[in-house]
Amino acid sequence: MDSELKEDIPVHEEFILCAGVETQVLKCGPWTNLLDDQSVNRPKLLIFIIPGNPGFPTFYVPFAKALYSLTNRRFPIWIISHAGHTMAPKDKNVLTTSEDTNAQEIKDIYGLSGQIEHKVAFLRTHVPKEMKLVLIGHSIGSYFCLQILKHAPELSVIRSFLLFPTIERMSESPKGRIATPLLCWFRYVLYAAGYLLFKPCPQKIKSLVIRMVLQRWNMESKFSLMNVLEPFCLANAAYLGGQEMMKVVERDNELIKEHLSKLTFYYGATDDWCPKEYYDDIKKDFPEGDIRLCEKNLPHGFIIHFYQEMADMVADWLKDDLENPSWHYHSLRTMRCCPSSQNLNLPNERFGSDMLGNHTYWNNE
Numbered sequence: 001m002d003s004e005l006k007e008d009i010p011v012h013e014e015f016i017l018c019a020g021v022e023t024q025v026l027k028c029g030p031w032t033n034l035l036d037d038q039s040v041n042r043p044k045l046l047i048f049i050i051p052g053n054p055g056f057p058t059f060y061v062p063f064a065k066a067l068y069s070l071t072n073r074r075f076p077i078w079i080i081s082h083a084g085h086t087m088a089p090k091d092k093n094v095l096t097t098s099e100d101t102n103a104q105e106i107k108d109i110y111g112l113s114g115q116i117e118h119k120v121a122f123l124r125t126h127v128p129k130e131m132k133l134v135l136i137g138h139s140i141g142s143y144f145c146l147q148i149l150k151h152a153p154e155l156s157v158i159r160s161f162l163l164f165p166t167i168e169r170m171s172e173s174p175k176g177r178i179a180t181p182l183l184c185w186f187r188y189v190l191y192a193a194g195y196l197l198f199k200p201c202p203q204k205i206k207s208l209v210i211r212m213v214l215q216r217w218n219m220e221s222k223f224s225l226m227n228v229l230e231p232f233c234l235a236n237a238a239y240l241g242g243q244e245m246m247k248v249v250e251r252d253n254e255l256i257k258e259h260l261s262k263l264t265f266y267y268g269a270t271d272d273w274c275p276k277e278y279y280d281d282i283k284k285d286f287p288e289g290d291i292r293l294c295e296k297n298l299p300h301g302f303i304i305h306f307y308q309e310m311a312d313m314v315a316d317w318l319k320d321d322l323e324n325p326s327w328h329y330h331s332l333r334t335m336r337c338c339p340s341s342q343n344l345n346l347p348n349e350r351f352g353s354d355m356l357g358n359h360t361y362w363n364n365e
Contacts, residue, residue: 009028009029009065009068009069009073010028010029010030011026011027011028011061011064011065011222011223012026012027012032013025013026013027013223014026014027014032014095015086015088015092015093015094015095016094016095016096016097016122016126017094017095017096017097018083018118018121018122018125018126019083019105019106019109019117019118019121019122020106020109021083021084021109021118022086022087022088022094023080023081023083023086023118023122024057024080024081024086024088025057025078025079025080025081025122025126026057026058026060026061026064026078026079026223027076027077027078027079028061028064028065028068028076028077028078028079029068029073029075029076029077031043031076034046034076034126034127034128034131035126035127035128042128043074043075043076044130044131044132045075045131045132045133045134045158045322046075046076046077046078046127046131046132046133046134047067047071047075047076047077047078047133047134047136048077048078048080048123048127048133048134048135048136049063049064049077049078049079049080049136049137049138049141050080050119050135050136050137050138050141050142050144050145051079051080051081051082051138051139051141052138052139052140052141052164052166052301053082053139053140053237053240053241053244054082054085054228054233054234054237055080055081055082055085055086055141055237056081056085056086056225056227056228057079057080057081057086057223058223058225059303059304060079060138060303060307061079061223062219062303062307062308063302063303063307063310063311064077064079066307066308066311066312067311067314067315070311070312070315071315071318071322075134075322080119080122082115082118082236082237082240083109083110083114083115083118083236084109084110084232084233084236085227085233085236085237086227086233087227087230087232087233097125097126106118106121110236110239110240111239111240111243112240112243112244112247112248115144115240116144116147116148116151117151119144119148120148120151120152123148123152123155124152124155129154129156130156131156132156132158133155133156133157133158134157134158134159134160134161134318134321135148135157135159135160135161136160136161136163136314137160137161137162137163137165138163138164138302138303139163139164139165139166139273139300140166140240140244140248141163142162142163142164142165142166142167142265143165143166143167143244143248145160145162146160146162146167146252146255146256146259146263149255149258149259149262150252150255157262158262158321159262159264159318159321160259160262160263160264161264161266161314161317162263162264162265162266163266163302163310163314164266164267164268164271164273164274164300164302165265165266165267165274166244166248166273166274167248167251167252167274168248168249168250168251168274168278169248169249169250169251169278170244170245170248170249170273171245171246171249173272173273173274173275173278174272174273174275175272175273176245176273179241179245180245183238183241183242183245184242184245184246187238187239187242190235190238191231191235191238194231194234194235194238195231195235198229198230198231198234199231201229206229209229210225210228210229217304217305218305219304251282253285256282256286256289257286260286260288260289263289263290264290264291264292264317265279265282265289265290265291265292266292266294266313267279267291267292267293267294268294268298268299268300269293269294269295269297270297270299271299271300272300273300274300276293279291279293290317296309298310
């Protein structure tokens with residue numbers, strides 16, 4: 001792990017009952033409850049990461065830490081799990097709120113539409129209405145980001161980054177052609193195999209397998225990854241995947257056109273989930289849009305080994321948005337005045353610290 005990420009960057013884990021479903025939220029930074037914090041020191045912007053499928057937030061922690069450091073530790077970064085993809089350990093409390101949406105009000109919450117409503121319910125319930133939002137979606141998380149803009153227009157989303165976006169023709173992609181029969185036609189076989197293989201497996205064996213995989217990937221995690229081998233979670237991930245193949249078909253050009261100024265698309269040059277022709281097509285349809293093709297040969301699953309490179313790019317793309325003087329000045333005060341942030345230094349690699357004079361706080365490199 002990069003030495004920059006070895007610094008003591010706080011990451012808080014919570015399990016929240018969201019829309020009646022246990023939901024894991026990992027919060028990078030010292031702010032754990034933005035809704036109840038009414039102090040003048042509360043940050044005015046939240047960076048919100050929506051994973052791909054399966055939606056295990058733990059894998060995104062290195063990326064979140066890198067981005068948090070590159071933005072000078074001034075903005076909270078939260079990662080949310082998908083509904084049904086995580087289960088709280090037996091010794092972990094599940095937080096509830098009286099404003100939580102009733103689970104019965106969300107039809108098919110583990111499916112594609114239900115997952116969208118799940119994310120909207122979380123943002124409406126756990127994030128202040130006036131809070132500015134930066135959405136970061138990876139893979140199918142990009143589709144969710146777009147749908148949030150459509151279904152929750154009252155949210156103050158100032159920017160949305162769609163990384164390796166699976167927002168159209170998923171079943172026609174090279175990997176989609178393989179995944180479609182498995183997830184749509186033989187999904188019950190997959191469910192049965194998962195239960196037969198993992199349900200009777202002792203926890204010690206599961207822990208050993210996970211440690212071996214993390215060691216092979218050269219990753220460390222202080223958060224449990226037992227959900228990776230939990231049949232209930234795997235079945236929900238497979239169910240969501242099947243719906244992706246069937247329902248993510250036509251790109252929503254009207255939605256993209258409406259919010260184009262807020263969107264940044266980042267396509268992989270050799271991505272078998274959203275191949276280069278998808279980039280060519282959307283670039284042709286929206287030549288004025290911020291639509292980029294990877295020049296670094298990053299894989300679709302960048303979160304394992306290439307999180308630093310992606311965090312560098314996202315931080316650079318955020319530069320203009322975070323220079324907005326109407327709320328950027330307040331964020332700088334937050335980091336200087338908040339007692340809980342006394343150990344959060346302000347390095348100069350991305351943002352300047354001058355609060356006086358002009359309103360440009362980003363150092364030119």
